[in-house]
Amino acid sequence: MSNVMAxxxxxxxxxxSGMEVIKGCNIHVPKGCIYGLLGANGAGKTTIFKLLMGFLIPTAGEIEILSMDVMSSQNEILKNIGSIIEVPVFYEHLSASENLEIHLAYMDIVGDIPSILDMVGLKATxxxxxxxxxxxxxxxxxxARALVHKPKLLILDEPINGLxxxxxxxxxELLIRLKDEQDMTIVISSHILSEMEHVADIVGIIxxxxxxxxxxxxxxxxxxxNGLEDYFFNIMNGGAKLV
Structure with missing residues:
Protein backbone atom coordinates (compact mmCIF):
# COMPACT_ATOMS: atom_id res chain seq x y z
CA MET A 1 0.00 0.00 0.00
CA SER A 2 1.31 3.44 -0.96
CA ASN A 3 2.69 5.89 1.58
CA VAL A 4 1.36 8.74 -0.58
CA MET A 5 -1.96 10.09 0.69
CA ALA A 6 -4.79 10.51 -1.82
CA SER A 17 -25.90 26.95 13.39
CA GLY A 18 -23.25 27.09 16.08
CA MET A 19 -23.12 23.30 16.54
CA GLU A 20 -19.98 21.34 15.64
CA VAL A 21 -20.98 18.42 13.45
CA ILE A 22 -17.44 17.51 12.41
CA LYS A 23 -15.01 17.93 15.30
CA GLY A 24 -11.26 18.00 14.73
CA CYS A 25 -11.43 15.18 12.21
CA ASN A 26 -8.23 13.62 10.83
CA ILE A 27 -8.47 11.22 7.87
CA HIS A 28 -5.62 9.51 6.01
CA VAL A 29 -6.37 7.58 2.81
CA PRO A 30 -3.32 6.05 1.06
CA LYS A 31 -3.26 6.18 -2.73
CA GLY A 32 -4.55 3.01 -4.39
CA CYS A 33 -6.56 1.62 -1.47
CA ILE A 34 -10.21 1.11 -0.63
CA TYR A 35 -11.04 3.04 2.53
CA GLY A 36 -14.29 2.30 4.35
CA LEU A 37 -15.79 5.09 6.46
CA LEU A 38 -18.05 3.48 9.06
CA GLY A 39 -20.37 5.04 11.60
CA ALA A 40 -23.91 5.22 12.89
CA ASN A 41 -26.57 7.33 11.19
CA GLY A 42 -25.87 10.99 11.86
CA ALA A 43 -22.21 10.42 12.72
CA GLY A 44 -21.08 12.78 9.95
CA LYS A 45 -20.13 10.51 7.02
CA THR A 46 -22.07 12.37 4.32
CA THR A 47 -20.96 15.75 5.68
CA ILE A 48 -17.33 14.65 5.43
CA PHE A 49 -17.85 13.51 1.85
CA LYS A 50 -19.37 16.88 0.94
CA LEU A 51 -16.40 18.63 2.56
CA LEU A 52 -13.97 16.46 0.59
CA MET A 53 -15.78 17.35 -2.64
CA GLY A 54 -15.77 21.06 -1.84
CA PHE A 55 -19.56 21.18 -1.69
CA LEU A 56 -19.29 22.49 1.88
CA ILE A 57 -16.72 24.94 3.22
CA PRO A 58 -14.87 23.86 6.37
CA THR A 59 -15.27 26.00 9.46
CA ALA A 60 -11.65 25.20 10.29
CA GLY A 61 -8.93 22.74 9.36
CA GLU A 62 -7.40 21.63 6.07
CA ILE A 63 -8.33 19.16 3.33
CA GLU A 64 -5.84 17.84 0.80
CA ILE A 65 -7.02 15.75 -2.17
CA LEU A 66 -4.47 14.24 -4.58
CA SER A 67 -1.84 16.57 -3.09
CA MET A 68 -4.00 19.64 -3.79
CA ASP A 69 -5.80 21.96 -1.38
CA VAL A 70 -9.57 21.64 -1.78
CA MET A 71 -10.29 25.34 -1.39
CA SER A 72 -7.68 26.64 -3.85
CA SER A 73 -7.76 23.85 -6.47
CA GLN A 74 -11.40 22.74 -6.48
CA ASN A 75 -11.90 22.74 -10.26
CA GLU A 76 -8.80 20.63 -10.88
CA ILE A 77 -9.72 18.27 -8.06
CA LEU A 78 -13.27 17.76 -9.35
CA LYS A 79 -11.90 16.65 -12.73
CA ASN A 80 -10.16 13.80 -10.93
CA ILE A 81 -13.00 12.71 -8.62
CA GLY A 82 -16.05 10.57 -9.29
CA SER A 83 -18.74 10.51 -6.64
CA ILE A 84 -22.12 9.37 -5.43
CA ILE A 85 -23.31 11.40 -2.46
CA GLU A 86 -26.85 10.81 -1.26
CA VAL A 87 -29.42 9.91 -3.96
CA PRO A 88 -28.12 10.37 -7.55
CA VAL A 89 -30.12 12.92 -9.56
CA PHE A 90 -30.56 12.53 -13.32
CA TYR A 91 -32.39 14.07 -16.26
CA GLU A 92 -35.43 11.85 -15.89
CA HIS A 93 -36.69 12.13 -19.49
CA LEU A 94 -33.34 11.09 -20.97
CA SER A 95 -31.70 7.69 -21.36
CA ALA A 96 -28.63 6.49 -19.45
CA SER A 97 -26.37 7.24 -22.43
CA GLU A 98 -27.83 10.72 -22.87
CA ASN A 99 -27.30 11.49 -19.17
CA LEU A 100 -23.65 10.44 -19.45
CA GLU A 101 -23.20 12.47 -22.63
CA ILE A 102 -24.33 15.60 -20.76
CA HIS A 103 -21.99 14.81 -17.87
CA LEU A 104 -19.00 14.40 -20.20
CA ALA A 105 -19.85 17.61 -22.06
CA TYR A 106 -20.02 19.46 -18.74
CA MET A 107 -16.64 18.02 -17.72
CA ASP A 108 -15.25 18.77 -21.22
CA ILE A 109 -13.92 15.20 -21.38
CA VAL A 110 -14.29 12.39 -23.93
CA GLY A 111 -15.37 9.04 -22.48
CA ASP A 112 -16.37 5.57 -23.63
CA ILE A 113 -20.03 5.48 -22.61
CA PRO A 114 -20.93 1.97 -23.90
CA SER A 115 -18.04 0.30 -22.08
CA ILE A 116 -18.77 2.12 -18.81
CA LEU A 117 -22.46 1.18 -18.93
CA ASP A 118 -21.52 -2.42 -19.68
CA MET A 119 -19.10 -2.37 -16.75
CA VAL A 120 -21.94 -1.53 -14.32
CA GLY A 121 -24.48 -3.90 -15.87
CA LEU A 122 -26.46 -1.47 -18.04
CA LYS A 123 -26.75 -1.31 -21.84
CA ALA A 124 -26.04 1.71 -24.03
CA THR A 125 -28.68 0.47 -26.47
CA ALA A 144 -21.34 4.80 -14.29
CA ARG A 145 -21.49 8.59 -14.11
CA ALA A 146 -18.89 8.57 -11.34
CA LEU A 147 -16.55 6.49 -13.52
CA VAL A 148 -17.10 7.72 -17.07
CA HIS A 149 -14.50 10.52 -16.92
CA LYS A 150 -11.82 8.12 -15.57
CA PRO A 151 -11.24 9.68 -12.14
CA LYS A 152 -8.28 8.96 -9.89
CA LEU A 153 -10.47 9.01 -6.77
CA LEU A 154 -13.97 7.66 -6.15
CA ILE A 155 -16.07 8.90 -3.22
CA LEU A 156 -19.11 6.68 -2.79
CA ASP A 157 -21.81 7.20 -0.18
CA GLU A 158 -23.80 3.95 0.23
CA PRO A 159 -23.17 2.81 -3.38
CA ILE A 160 -24.87 -0.58 -3.05
CA ASN A 161 -28.15 0.94 -1.87
CA GLY A 162 -31.00 -0.66 -3.83
CA LEU A 163 -28.92 -3.40 -5.44
CA GLU A 173 -15.94 -7.15 -7.87
CA LEU A 174 -15.95 -3.90 -9.86
CA LEU A 175 -14.54 -1.84 -6.99
CA ILE A 176 -11.76 -4.34 -6.36
CA ARG A 177 -10.96 -4.45 -10.08
CA LEU A 178 -10.77 -0.65 -10.28
CA LYS A 179 -8.32 -0.62 -7.40
CA ASP A 180 -6.18 -3.48 -8.67
CA GLU A 181 -6.17 -2.73 -12.40
CA GLN A 182 -6.40 1.08 -12.48
CA ASP A 183 -4.76 1.94 -9.15
CA MET A 184 -7.90 3.89 -8.29
CA THR A 185 -8.39 5.14 -4.73
CA ILE A 186 -11.89 4.55 -3.37
CA VAL A 187 -13.48 6.05 -0.27
CA ILE A 188 -16.76 4.33 0.52
CA SER A 189 -19.40 4.34 3.23
CA SER A 190 -21.87 1.52 3.82
CA HIS A 191 -24.11 0.23 6.57
CA ILE A 192 -23.46 -3.33 5.39
CA LEU A 193 -20.43 -4.26 7.46
CA SER A 194 -20.05 -7.69 5.88
CA GLU A 195 -19.71 -6.06 2.47
CA MET A 196 -17.11 -3.59 3.73
CA GLU A 197 -15.20 -6.54 5.10
CA HIS A 198 -15.01 -7.94 1.55
CA VAL A 199 -13.70 -4.79 -0.14
CA ALA A 200 -11.96 -2.41 2.28
CA ASP A 201 -8.22 -2.34 2.93
CA ILE A 202 -8.57 0.24 5.71
CA VAL A 203 -11.53 1.38 7.79
CA GLY A 204 -12.05 4.62 9.64
CA ILE A 205 -14.61 4.68 12.45
CA ILE A 206 -16.46 7.96 12.91
CA ASN A 226 -15.18 -13.02 14.07
CA GLY A 227 -14.61 -10.02 11.86
CA LEU A 228 -15.45 -6.40 11.31
CA GLU A 229 -18.86 -6.43 12.97
CA ASP A 230 -17.41 -7.43 16.36
CA TYR A 231 -14.70 -4.77 16.05
CA PHE A 232 -17.19 -2.07 15.02
CA PHE A 233 -19.54 -2.70 17.93
CA ASN A 234 -16.61 -2.87 20.33
CA ILE A 235 -15.64 0.67 19.30
CA MET A 236 -19.23 1.93 19.27
CA ASN A 237 -19.74 0.58 22.78
CA GLY A 238 -16.67 2.38 24.09
CA GLY A 239 -14.21 -0.50 23.87
CA ALA A 240 -10.47 0.02 23.68
CA LYS A 241 -8.92 0.96 20.35
CA LEU A 242 -6.66 -1.52 18.59
CA VAL A 243 -2.92 -0.96 18.76
Missing part, protein backbone atom coordinates in the same frame (compact mmCIF):
# COMPACT_ATOMS: atom_id res chain seq x y z
CA UNK A 7 -6.96 12.11 0.87
CA UNK A 8 -5.78 13.85 4.01
CA UNK A 9 -7.59 16.07 6.48
CA UNK A 10 -6.04 17.97 9.37
CA UNK A 11 -8.19 18.97 12.35
CA UNK A 12 -11.26 19.34 10.13
CA UNK A 13 -14.19 21.17 11.73
CA UNK A 14 -17.64 21.93 10.34
CA UNK A 15 -20.22 23.91 12.26
CA UNK A 16 -23.91 24.32 11.45
CA UNK A 126 -31.41 0.84 -23.85
CA UNK A 127 -33.08 4.17 -24.71
CA UNK A 128 -35.63 3.86 -21.89
CA UNK A 129 -35.88 7.12 -19.93
CA UNK A 130 -34.31 7.08 -16.48
CA UNK A 131 -37.73 7.84 -14.99
CA UNK A 132 -38.57 4.17 -15.69
CA UNK A 133 -35.49 2.84 -13.90
CA UNK A 134 -35.63 0.79 -10.71
CA UNK A 135 -33.67 1.95 -7.65
CA UNK A 136 -30.95 -0.58 -8.45
CA UNK A 137 -30.66 0.59 -12.07
CA UNK A 138 -30.42 4.21 -10.94
CA UNK A 139 -27.64 3.26 -8.54
CA UNK A 140 -25.77 1.50 -11.35
CA UNK A 141 -26.13 4.61 -13.50
CA UNK A 142 -24.82 6.71 -10.64
CA UNK A 143 -21.71 4.51 -10.50
CA UNK A 164 -30.02 -7.02 -5.25
CA UNK A 165 -27.55 -9.70 -4.01
CA UNK A 166 -26.20 -10.31 -7.52
CA UNK A 167 -25.77 -6.57 -8.06
CA UNK A 168 -23.97 -6.20 -4.73
CA UNK A 169 -21.53 -8.94 -5.69
CA UNK A 170 -20.93 -7.40 -9.11
CA UNK A 171 -20.30 -3.99 -7.52
CA UNK A 172 -17.87 -5.51 -5.04
CA UNK A 207 -18.29 8.65 16.18
CA UNK A 208 -20.11 11.96 16.73
CA UNK A 209 -18.12 13.78 14.06
CA UNK A 210 -14.68 12.42 15.00
CA UNK A 211 -12.75 9.64 13.28
CA UNK A 212 -11.70 7.78 16.41
CA UNK A 213 -9.63 5.10 14.71
CA UNK A 214 -8.19 4.14 11.35
CA UNK A 215 -6.98 0.58 10.97
CA UNK A 216 -6.25 -2.04 8.32
CA UNK A 217 -8.66 -4.92 7.88
CA UNK A 218 -5.80 -7.36 8.40
CA UNK A 219 -5.20 -5.92 11.87
CA UNK A 220 -8.91 -6.06 12.70
CA UNK A 221 -9.00 -9.75 11.77
CA UNK A 222 -5.98 -10.51 13.94
CA UNK A 223 -7.64 -9.16 17.05
CA UNK A 224 -11.30 -9.87 16.20
CA UNK A 225 -11.41 -13.32 14.57
Missing amino acids: VKTDNLIKTF NMQPVSKYSLGMRQRLGI DPMGIREMR VNGVVVEEITLSEVKKQFP
